[in-house]
Amino acid sequence: MGAVSLSACQAGQEIVSAPVEGYNHTSANINSFSINGAGGPNIGPYEGGGKQVCCSVLPMKWSPNLKAVIEWETDPNASSKNNLPPLGTDEFRAAYKKYASHYVQHRETVEIPRYAEKVCSLKVHFLPCDQVRVSTTCFTPSHPNYPDTAYFQMKEPAVCPSH
Template sequence: MRRAMRWGALLGRMTVGIAVMLMLLACQSGPQMLSAPVTGYNHTSAVINRFSVNGAGGPNIGPNEGGGKQVCCGALPRHWSSDLKVTVEWEKDPNTGESTNWPPLGTDAYREAYRKHAAKYTQHRAVVDIPQYGEKVCALQVHFLPCDQVRVSTTCYTPSNPNYPDREYFQMKESAACPVL
């Protein structure tokens, strides 16, 4: 009986020792992913009702607006690779001025007007390259461009900084017709 108790105590200490060793090893390996807030910039005349980057949601963005709201959090691998891509999905309201003369909120007439308006929303999806980044990712910045194009950046700069890499997007003009792809 005593021998069985000694073996039990020894096994108990070994189990605790193995668990502590595994925890220390896990701490030394470090996280494999980096988290970053998601923010968006809309360079179009449509409303972006919602968007996501690999499932991490982004805020609603009015026409030719953005940058003011961030949502937490997107994730990227700690180490960049040349084949790194993200999936951006978004819903667009192409008829932004249509809702100015609606019936009173909460009425059946309002709900019917909204249903007809929402039926015109369009759904989009794009797989986008991620430009090279270093050890620090400050934000996943999503740029919605004319003709349903989208680009993603991980820069730590804001658009007001002269070193911001995506300044040209703010100079883009929407064309009357988009090329057929």
Template sequence: MMARSLVLVFSMFGVSACNAGPEMVSAPVKGFNHTSAEITRFTINGAGGPRIPPNQGGGNEVCCGLLPMQWKPGLRAIIEWDKDPNPYGDVKRDKYGQIDKAALASHSTAYSHHSATVEIPKYAEELCALQVHFLPCDQVRVSTTCYGVGSKNYPDKAYFQVKEPASCSNH
């Protein structure tokens, strides 16, 4: 009986300890690819994002990234992504149109893996989505806006005007 009481008391401490930290909220993850490469996969703080074809994005949201309810200066996100620099390269198919596994394996050897730590801009009390923008020269930015791309208040319109240079100085 005494052992059960002690277990109950310690488990209550454990529950209250879990609630002692900052409250976290979940936000859907959305990606935008502003490059000629394909983003084959990405994560933001471990939350997965969808494949994004060249110069596309915004359509598919996945669930969910976690952020503190209250933004604090210095809040950062770790973005990891894999990139196919030749998304329109021919990959051999069999007579039924199925991709040849050996040809796909050969094609995927050109994929590159990237990682960046970026600042998360200040967000208000309402957090709508984590938007990851993949820019030329393996640059990446994060946004937390509630506005859609078509809104006049969308803060990241400039990313859609970025031109991809012929070569990058960071390569």
């Protein structure tokens, strides 16, 4: 069986909706993101959780090669946004256009890890060096059984390896 995309579920296949939640483990701002078209909130550097948006869909039964397409936009210089002219002015609009030209668009296809009968949410983890991972756990990061605690310990390297 080939790769299965959540955005192209087979007709008649039972699906379940899943809220989307994001975690940013980087120094860049995540301006926006989506998982198979289901949008996620803006996430500041080293922030996340607590903001769920509705909804993406998953097949009720997990199958091998189940994948998701993650698209996101980063602002690598979020702190310099404070230096823009006053909001609503022509100077602001010109400066913001130049500032926003540095936003970076990303797209990656990732595997959806095995899940059992229940999916509580799709957790999207934005990692250093433009990596992204997805989790379907019902646990929160503060729970001892949360499977992705290592992401919260990751440090950004000074230089990312080339892909």
